[in-house]
Amino acid sequence: MIVVRGTWAQISKNLWLAGALLPLATMIFGFELLPIMGMLIDSFRADDGNVWTLGQYITALKNPYYLVAIKNSLLISLLSSFIAIVAAAFVAYFVTRLKPKSQETVLTYVNLTANFAGVPLAFAYIIMLGNSGLFTILFQRWGLDIFSEFDLYSWSGLVLIYVYFQLPLAILLLYPIYFEIKEQWREAAHLLGASDMQFWLQVGLPVIMPGLVGTFSILFANAMGAYATAYALVGSNYNLLSVRIGALISGDVYARPHLASALAMLLALSLIAAMLTNEYMMRQVRRDLK
Amino acid sequence: MKEKKALHRFAIALMFLYLFMPLIATFLYSIATDWHDTVLPKGLTLSWYVKLFQDVRFVAALGRTLFACSVAVGLNIAVIVVSLFIVSLYLPKLERFLQAFVMLPYAIPGVIGAVGLIKVYSSGPLAISGTVWLLIGAYFVVILPYTYQGTRNSMRTVDLPQLVSAAELLGASKPKAFFKVVLPNILPGVMVAALLSFSVLFGEFVLTNLLVGGYYETVQIYLMRRMRESGHLSSAVVISYYLFVFCLSWIALKLGQNFKNGNFDNLRGKKYELPHYR
Amino acid sequence: MSYLIIDKVTKKFDGTVVLNEISLAVERGELVTLLGPSGCGKSTLLRCIAGLNEVDGGRILLNDRDITYLAPRKRGVGMVFQSYALFPNMTVYENVAFGLKMQGLKGDRIAARVREMIDLVGLAGKEESYPRELSGGQQQRVALARSMIVEPDVLLLDEPFNALDAKIRKMLQMELKNIQKKSGMTMIFVTHDQEEALTISDRIFVINEGRVAQSGKPLEIYSQPASEFVARFIGNFNVLKGEEFERLVGEPLFSGKSLAIRPEIIKLSLNGENGKGHNGSWRIKGKVVGVFLKGNILRYRVRSKDSILDVDVLNNSMDCSLNYDTSVDLVIPKDEVKVLNL
Ligand SMILES: Nc1ncnc2c1ncn2[C@@H]1O[C@H](COP(=O)(O)OP(=O)(O)OP(=O)(O)O)[C@@H](O)[C@H]1O
Ligand SMILES: [Mg+2]
Numbered sequence: 080m081i082v083v084r085g086t087w088a089q090i091s092k093n094l095w096l097a098g099a100l101l102p103l104a105t106m107i108f109g110f111e112l113l114p115i116m117g118m119l120i121d122s123f124r125a126d127d128g129n130v131w132t133l134g135q136y137i138t139a140l141k142n143p144y145y146l147v148a149i150k151n152s153l154l155i156s157l158l159s160s161f162i163a164i165v166a167a168a169f170v171a172y173f174v175t176r177l178k179p180k181s182q183e184t185v186l187t188y189v190n191l192t193a194n195f196a197g198v199p200l201a202f203a204y205i206i207m208l209g210n211s212g213l214f215t216i217l218f219q220r221w222g223l224d225i226f227s228e229f230d231l232y233s234w235s236g237l238v239l240i241y242v243y244f245q246l247p248l249a250i251l252l253l254y255p256i257y258f259e260i261k262e263q264w265r266e267a268a269h270l271l272g273a274s275d276m277q278f279w280l281q282v283g284l285p286v287i288m289p290g291l292v293g294t295f296s297i298l299f300a301n302a303m304g305a306y307a308t309a310y311a312l313v314g315s316n317y318n319l320l321s322v323r324i325g326a327l328i329s330g331d332v333y334a335r336p337h338l339a340s341a342l343a344m345l346l347a348l349s350l351i352a353a354m355l356t357n358e359y360m361m362r363q364v365r366r367d368l369k
Numbered sequence: 370m371k372e373k374k375a376l377h378r379f380a381i382a383l384m385f386l387y388l389f390m391p392l393i394a395t396f397l398y399s400i401a402t403d404w405h406d407t408v409l410p411k412g413l414t415l416s417w418y419v420k421l422f423q424d425v426r427f428v429a430a431l432g433r434t435l436f437a438c439s440v441a442v443g444l445n446i447a448v449i450v451v452s453l454f455i456v457s458l459y460l461p462k463l464e465r466f467l468q469a470f471v472m473l474p475y476a477i478p479g480v481i482g483a484v485g486l487i488k489v490y491s492s493g494p495l496a497i498s499g500t501v502w503l504l505i506g507a508y509f510v511v512i513l514p515y516t517y518q519g520t521r522n523s524m525r526t527v528d529l530p531q532l533v534s535a536a537e538l539l540g541a542s543k544p545k546a547f548f549k550v551v552l553p554n555i556l557p558g559v560m561v562a563a564l565l566s567f568s569v570l571f572g573e574f575v576l577t578n579l580l581v582g583g584y585y586e587t588v589q590i591y592l593m594r595r596m597r598e599s600g601h602l603s604s605a606v607v608i609s610y611y612l613f614v615f616c617l618s619w620i621a622l623k624l625g626q627n628f629k630n631g632n633f634d635n636l637r638g639k640k641y642e643l644p645h646y647r
Numbered sequence: 648m649s650y651l652i653i654d655k656v657t658k659k660f661d662g663t664v665v666l667n668e669i670s671l672a673v674e675r676g677e678l679v680t681l682l683g684p685s686g687c688g689k690s691t692l693l694r695c696i697a698g699l700n701e702v703d704g705g706r707i708l709l710n711d712r713d714i715t716y717l718a719p720r721k722r723g724v725g726m727v728f729q730s731y732a733l734f735p736n737m738t739v740y741e742n743v744a745f746g747l748k749m750q751g752l753k754g755d756r757i758a759a760r761v762r763e764m765i766d767l768v769g770l771a772g773k774e775e776s777y778p779r780e781l782s783g784g785q786q787q788r789v790a791l792a793r794s795m796i797v798e799p800d801v802l803l804l805d806e807p808f809n810a811l812d813a814k815i816r817k818m819l820q821m822e823l824k825n826i827q828k829k830s831g832m833t834m835i836f837v838t839h840d841q842e843e844a845l846t847i848s849d850r851i852f853v854i855n856e857g858r859v860a861q862s863g864k865p866l867e868i869y870s871q872p873a874s875e876f877v878a879r880f881i882g883n884f885n886v887l888k889g890e891e892f893e894r895l896v897g898e899p900l901f902s903g904k905s906l907a908i909r910p911e912i913i914k915l916s917l918n919g920e921n922g923k924g925h926n927g928s929w930r931i932k933g934k935v936v937g938v939f940l941k942g943n944i945l946r947y948r949v950r951s952k953d954s955i956l957d958v959d960v961l962n963n964s965m966d967c968s969l970n971y972d973t974s975v976d977l978v979i980p981k982d983e984v985k986v987l988n989l
Contacts, residue, residue: 096455096460099451099452099455100452100455102448102451102452103449103452106448106506106509106510107470107513109489109506110486110506110507110509110510111470111473111474111510112470113485113489114484114485114488115477115485117488117489118481118484118485118488166384169380170380170381170384173377173378173380174381176373176374176377177377188385188388188389189388192392194572194611194618195392196572197572197574198574198589198592198593199572199592199607199610200391202395202592202596202603202607203391203392203394203395203607204391205596205597205600206394206395206398206604207390207391207394213394213398243387243388246384246387246388247388250384263730263732264732266697266699266719266726266728266732267726267728268734269699269718269720270697270699270719270720270724270725270726270799271725271745271746271749271794271797272720272746272750273720273745273749277749281734281737281745281748282736282737285736286735300476300478303478304478304479305478306478306479306480306575307479307574307575307578310578311593311596321478324480324481324484325480325579328484328487328579329579329582336487336488336491339484340484340485340488343480343481343484346481347477347481350476350478
């Protein structure tokens, strides 16, 4: 009797628990897992949705239009991440040399600008450097010809704006990494005859390298997935992978959701690849971390 | 030594110039009467802000944004708090498993998410594509990492299982323990997470544009559509938006400091880790 | 002229004087110790010698060169840190070879020297390990090897054994002494542990508040403390005011001075036993008010006329220890009572 009653209590309790967890499970399933699975399946279907095929991937990788989009995305992501990380490597290091109070203040302000991205950012740049932007016109009147070449809506404008939203992120990510370098390593190195440069090459950089590489891969992923800023700046005109994907699902005229799925899968793969490269590089650079 | 200090300061100042230039330009533009071929604006005015908040279309967009964000955040917080309460009390082994799913949205850019969501919800039994409900569902998932981490951290800080046992020993039932003891204790941390989530969603554009762009005009979509019409008006939108997000962060910061439970620091640390404006 | 000369070196941090015109001289091949309480400026002095801190005044001469304003890497000074400061990204071999590489020497030419040095500190076989795979004692050996291999004119060691447990610490003290004698390297060793200082040094500089309070051979310092500070810091001396002592022994001798009496030279006997006092010593009566077991030594705290004296006796297991309140006689040899200058 007791056993049976116990079992009943057990079962009703389990039911009750399951019921309480149901909403979260439903939401995760419905808006996270189901869409991912749907996209995965879709990417292997022909445009009519009825035939299994690798055709979408072939189109994505053969059609020069999409190939260029992929190439552009990779390029701008690598380039903007590189510029941002180099600049941030210096700035973040300089910040660590300030007084602790000033460090906190600087980081707070950097954090403030880290929130400035997407449509508002594109807009701000249009005001400053667009065709009739404040600086554009000022530069024209002052006859600064170097700037007359500059076109915000081209590759260079896009790089400028990508670097802008990568930089604060890079600084915030790199800043804590410098605290891994102990002051006494520097002192020991100097006493053993190393110059500043030699210290950085032999000790400083190797120590922070995992952090640098990790940050780079996050920046890369950030740029690869970026959509709003580029879209707001140049609409669907500029050929980037994320912008292409967006156009393929939202453009009513030439919506091709299956191709979009394949491109989205490729984008996801590039992010995973970045992550794996990160881990691999880390192990190569710092054998002692194994 | 001294020389280097100067170099450091100079580099940092240069960075700030670069980072704040767009904000400053936008701000000046939003309070300028007319400004296109002079170094400084011709006159200053607040009329763009007045105009903006008299614009029915903007106020409607603001209302939509607030609605979608509030529903998503409110729903999410309720679900996460209850679920985490149960998981950490009865099914602690499930936590790692849950975490994997909950943190996944961090790693998925909005465009990828949009592709899948449109595929699932544009046809079939649940054709809610183009409605605010799809948007709310998507928002729900986007902020999961933030609310999950904030809530879990505050539950850890108060040592939830022990707290509940203590309440029960004093004669409270589980639900009573939850409402009378647990909730008041984790509330500050949860509030911080909610505010952070809210400001994340307020700046969301990718999912909004791709999922419901044509049918449901939020502030971000409004800005996108009008920014080429009137620069001054759009500047006012940007600055208003930015001030709003700033206030949210500030309140969150104060909350976090007042209650000294360290949750905000954890969240801030997380926020540094991965970007959320895709 | 001495090998290393510190001449009236002053160092301030934000206006507070940490080194106050400190002067000292070290001979070639010596192992000297800077001994002093925490915060007295020992590390600061080492860092000034190494060039890691700039001095605010005075001169530092090493091997007839004025190195006061030289960059650290040009001074010919080596340093071993308390926290080892090994480069985490390098193996033991690479760490030890670092200094030679910085001199521009190439791989094969330094291999023999590096291995020899690793042998010397007893780490053969550990060449390919990384610092975090080593114990604290092993890490400190690597640090020692790394600094010694470049044969600095003087090697500075800042409380190098502090993070290690007592046993390994004792062992490394002996090894360091041996290595130093074998290599003939000049070393300055910092510690705030008087026992360590007494064990390993050729000479000791007792530092207090940024100045040298006393210098000399270990035995000198131990048996002839020059000031109350040194007496208290070095040997748990009983330090008494002259008037206090006069009351105890009933002879007016030491007015206005301070006296130091080592605990182990006081003889302790039960009342009445061995009744007569010698010519060369005083005899006073007292009561045991405390007993402390310190391994091979028993320390009795004895009260006599409002004065407290510590007395050390060998912990001979045959003797039962005396109980509280036992009345005892203390015999103090007259020539062991040191008059302090300050
Ligand atoms: N970089 C610095 N800035 C400000 N004050 C300092 C600095 N370094 C040392 N001091 C101060 O100088 C005094 C002497 O410090 P030092 O490290 O030389 O003492 P120490 O004798 O080595 O003590 P310990 O035995 O604790 O290591 C201390 O009061 C310390 O607070
Ligand atoms: Mg010290």
